[in-house]
Amino acid sequence: MSELTSKTIAQLRDGFRxxxxxxxxxxxxxxxxxxxxxxxxxxxxxxxxxALEAAKAADAARSSGDLKPLSGIPLGIKDLxxxxxxxxxxxxxxxxxxxxxxxxTVSGNLKRAGAGMLGKLNMDEFAMGSSxxxxxxxxxxxxxxxxDGGNAALTPGGSSGGSAAAVSAGMAPGxxxxxxGGSIRQPAAFTGISGIKPTYGRCSRWGIVAFASSLDQAGxxxxxxxxxxxxxxxxxxxxxxxxTSLDLPVPQWEAGLSSDLKxxxxxxxxxxxxxxxxxxxxxxxxxxxxxxxxxxxxIVEISLPHTKYALPTYYIIAPxxxxxxxxxxDGVRYGLRETxxxxxxDAMYAATRAEGFGAEVKRRIMIGTYVLSAGFYDAYxxxxxxxxxxxxxxxxxxxxxxxxxxxxxxxxxxxxxxxKMSDPLAMYLNxxxxxxxxxxxxxxxxVPGGLDAQGLPLGLHLIGKELDEQTVLNAGLAIEExxxxxxxxxxxx
Amino acid sequence: MSVSEKEVRHVAKxxxxxxxxxxxxxxxxxxxxxxxxxxxxxxxxxxxxxxxTAVIENHTRLRDDVVNADPLTGGGVRDxxxxxxxxxxHGFFAVPKVIE
Numbered sequence: 001m002s003e004l005t006s007k008t009i010a011q012l013r014d015g016f017r018x019x020x021x022x023x024x025x026x027x028x029x030x031x032x033x034x035x036x037x038x039x040x041x042x043x044x045x046x047x048x049x050x051a052l053e054a055a056k057a058a059d060a061a062r063s064s065g066d067l068k069p070l071s072g073i074p075l076g077i078k079d080l081x082x083x084x085x086x087x088x089x090x091x092x093x094x095x096x097x098x099x100x101x102x103x104x105t106v107s108g109n110l111k112r113a114g115a116g117m118l119g120k121l122n123m124d125e126f127a128m129g130s131s132x133x134x135x136x137x138x139x140x141x142x143x144x145x146x147x148d149g150g151n152a153a154l155t156p157g158g159s160s161g162g163s164a165a166a167v168s169a170g171m172a173p174g175x176x177x178x179x180x181g182g183s184i185r186q187p188a189a190f191t192g193i194s195g196i197k198p199t200y201g202r203c204s205r206w207g208i209v210a211f212a213s214s215l216d217q218a219g220x221x222x223x224x225x226x227x228x229x230x231x232x233x234x235x236x237x238x239x240x241x242x243x244t245s246l247d248l249p250v251p252q253w254e255a256g257l258s259s260d261l262k263x264x265x266x267x268x269x270x271x272x273x274x275x276x277x278x279x280x281x282x283x284x285x286x287x288x289x290x291x292x293x294x295x296x297x298x299i300v301e302i303s304l305p306h307t308k309y310a311l312p313t314y315y316i317i318a319p320x321x322x323x324x325x326x327x328x329x330d331g332v333r334y335g336l337r338e339t340x341x342x343x344x345x346d347a348m349y350a351a352t353r354a355e356g357f358g359a360e361v362k363r364r365i366m367i368g369t370y371v372l373s374a375g376f377y378d379a380y381x382x383x384x385x386x387x388x389x390x391x392x393x394x395x396x397x398x399x400x401x402x403x404x405x406x407x408x409x410x411x412x413x414x415x416x417x418x419x420k421m422s423d424p425l426a427m428y429l430n431x432x433x434x435x436x437x438x439x440x441x442x443x444x445x446x447v448p449g450g451l452d453a454q455g456l457p458l459g460l461h462l463i464g465k466e467l468d469e470q471t472v473l474n475a476g477l478a479i480e481e482x483x484x485x486x487x488x489x490x491x492x493x
Numbered sequence: 494m495s496v497s498e499k500e501v502r503h504v505a506k507x508x509x510x511x512x513x514x515x516x517x518x519x520x521x522x523x524x525x526x527x528x529x530x531x532x533x534x535x536x537x538x539x540x541x542x543x544x545x546t547a548v549i550e551n552h553t554r555l556r557d558d559v560v561n562a563d564p565l566t567g568g569g570v571r572d573x574x575x576x577x578x579x580x581x582x583h584g585f586f587a588v589p590k591v592i593e
Contacts, residue, residue, distance in 0.1 A: 101573040200549045214548055244551060312531040323508060330509070332586050337579035345591050350511035362510055366520060367527055369508040370496065380531070385544030387537050392545060424523060425530060441548035466549055
């Protein structure tokens with residue numbers, strides 16, 4: 001990484017303001033890193049001209065004293081966000097060539113805050129996946145490698161895999177991700193960076209391609225906790241265009257950062273000690289407990305009795321909502337159209353969807369359509385919504401005893417590309433620690449905790465009370481200060 | 494519960510997905526595997542539990558009842574809406590003939 005591309009958002013912002021370098025120099029350095037990093041396949045679209053344009057505006061604003069919070073900061077945007085005039089593909093063939101005539105609220109908020117856009121980031125198709133291997137553009141390759149000398153290509157995690165790889169490889173100082181069942185936190189853990197999913201409703205979903213509407217939530221991924229706070233402040237906010245948007249002021253999370261956790265109680269859920277999880281995961285969890293104790297927190301054991309049922313609940317609700325949301329891809333209004341010779345309108349719908357969707361998306365549409373179909377709706381979907389209510393109640397009861405919950409982020413370090421693709425259920429288990437917080441709509445964050453024996457990053461996962469992102473960020477900062485995680489992927493690309 | 498090949502074909506039709514025979518053959522065991530796994534929810538006693546519909550408490554809001562209350566949904570954006578259509582004619586979405 002060059003000197004500029006190794007800096008955090010806070011360092012870039014402050015250095016730019018102090019006149020140490022120009023915004024155009026920053027944009028040029030990251031644009032060059034994007035080109036140099038093409039072997040990682042992290043981007044679906046590169047927009048160096050947009051990054052430069054925003055940088056020029058930032059340089060002009062600096063001379064006129066009219067700076068905005070993110071002036072001089074170029075960012076990467078996950079390809080799930082609609083960006084005006086720029087291809088938005090959600091890594092699916094079905095949206096090939098789709099250029100929205102509007103901007104998603106979140107990416108628009110970042111633009112208005114002065115940020116530039118380096119490009120759109122590769123991801124699992126429609127955010128369905130935990131390894132980035134379902135992308136129609138091919139998998140993202142993690143910049144990290146095992147220290148066994150084998151050079152196996154590893155997953156950066158998913159679905160925000162391009163986002164994670166871009167930050168960890170120094171191609172962007174910060175990026176947007178989205179998290180439906182762990183899609184910000186698991187890739188952050190796999191690549192040694194930080195990422196937070198705020199309370200459901202903090203970020204507007206307007207203009208973000210919908211996967212599972214009751215779960216989807218945008219959030220930032222960046223090198224450290226402070227950068228996450230800075231980005232989150234500029235992404236959140238009430239939006240009348242999203243009926244689930246929360247009409248609440250956005251707290252000043254960066255100003256509120258403090259790693260002093262005195263008077264905070266941290267809950268350790270006993271149900272998260274799962275059989276078959278590698279010892280290294282439990283060891284990093286124990287280390288996290290020590291970090292938080294050292295920061296002044298009191299550790300209490302808590303119980304989340306329905307933890308075991310979170311994944312099966314998720315794999316009913318998310319595909320059900322997806323099957324409904326993805327009904328709009330029919331070849332009429334945007335994207336791909338396939339018309340079989342002599343076929344009628346129904347044949348066009350079915351052929352377009354068969355051609356445009358990949359295997360995992362089809363599988364989830366089928367599951368979702370089945371669990372919503374007449375005769376099975378109550379047995380599956382209503383039942384899952386009831387269990388979801390119990391999972392949410394578990395958290396409410398736990399938070400009567402603690403202010404925050406600490407768990408590992410994922411049940412393993414990054415795995416090799418192709419290792420789990422043949423077994424959908426094994427892949428789904430990746431999100432075993434992340435999914436419960438999503439079902440409950442709670443803010444949750446992953447921060448790097450350390451390395452495993454193979455030299456790969458492991459993440460620690462913090463779950464907060466609803467709307468209490470500040471405590472999550474503060475505990476993240478406490479871990480960051482104590483873990484002293486400075487490891488970076490060695491440049492091979 | 495397990496799904497048969499016939500049921501999978503029916504679901505594919507409901508989902509408007511043209512699946513090949515090979516895809517159906519592959520999907521039957523995959524769906525059964527996943528459905529068998531989610532059936533463990535049957536162990537959970539949910540008597541008297543209301544299904545969760547809103548994960549974070551929120552208020553239902555209404556837009557002002559006026560044309561162009563929201564410039565993005567209030568009309569006058571026909572060309573924008575048609576811009577990405579695979580086929581648009583005379584200001585409409587065009588589709589294969591449905592009426593003889």
